[in-house]
Amino acid sequence: MKKLFFVFSFCILSISAFSQTTISFHQSNLPFLGVNHQFGEKWIPEFRVGTDTYFESLSAELVANYIFKKTERFDFYGGAGLQVGTFDGIAIPVGLNIYPFEQKDFGFHIEGAPIIGFSDEQIFRGSFGIRYRFLKD
Numbered sequence: 786m787k788k789l790f791f792v793f794s795f796c797i798l799s800i801s802a803f804s805q806t807t808i809s810f811h812q813s814n815l816p817f818l819g820v821n822h823q824f825g826e827k828w829i830p831e832f833r834v835g836t837d838t839y840f841e842s843l844s845a846e847l848v849a850n851y852i853f854k855k856t857e858r859f860d861f862y863g864g865a866g867l868q869v870g871t872f873d874g875i876a877i878p879v880g881l882n883i884y885p886f887e888q889k890d891f892g893f894h895i896e897g898a899p900i901i902g903f904s905d906e907q908i909f910r911g912s913f914g915i916r917y918r919f920l921k922d
Contacts, residue, residue: 805822805823805918805919805920805921806820806821806822806918806919807819807820807821807822807823807829807916807917807918807919808820808916808917809821809831809894809914809915809916809917810836810914810915811833811894811896811912811913811914812912812913812914813910813911813912813913814910815835815844815908815910815912816835816836816837816912817833817834817835817836817844817846817912818833818834818836819831819832819833819834820832820833821850826852826855827851827852827855828849828850828851828852829849829850829851829852829862829864830847830848830849830850831847831848831850831866832845832846832847833845833846833847833848834846835870838871842870842871843870843871844868844869844870844871844872845868845869845870846866846867846868846869846876847866847867848864848865848866848867848876848878849864849865849866850862850863850864850878850880851863851864857884857889858883858884858885859881859882859883859884860881860882861880861881862878862879862880862881862882863877863878863879863880864877864878864879865877865878866878868900872900872902872906872908873902873903873904874900874901874902874903874906874907875900875901876898876899876900876910877898877899877900877901878896878897878898879896879897879898880894880895880896880897880898881894881895881896882894882916888920889918889920890917890918890919890920891915891916891917891918892915892916892917892918893913893914893915893916894913894914894915894916895911895912895913896911896912896913897909897910897911897912898910898911898912
């Protein structure tokens, strides 16, 4: 639980340094909610919390994603981060955010992320979901 508190505190303290806020839900066998704040044009640090689990089995993840390709309709990104909780390890997400509508606040995403555990466990998490950006006027 101390690890979760540390990751959550780091995320809260860094929020003021970022600009555009986005929330997301990732559906998979290991579903999670994400909150991120885009830093400049390319960096997107994201704090993620596992869902559909008991509080004592809660997991948290902090990743730093970099946008490799950005167009009006999609963002292709990759990154790395740390996951703590029931499964401790390093996550390496690669994904695609898609904004198909005229107003670019609501979109969809797909992501694949190998998670390399600190105790020789490894999994590959694939997810899809929805994303909402709080656009600045």
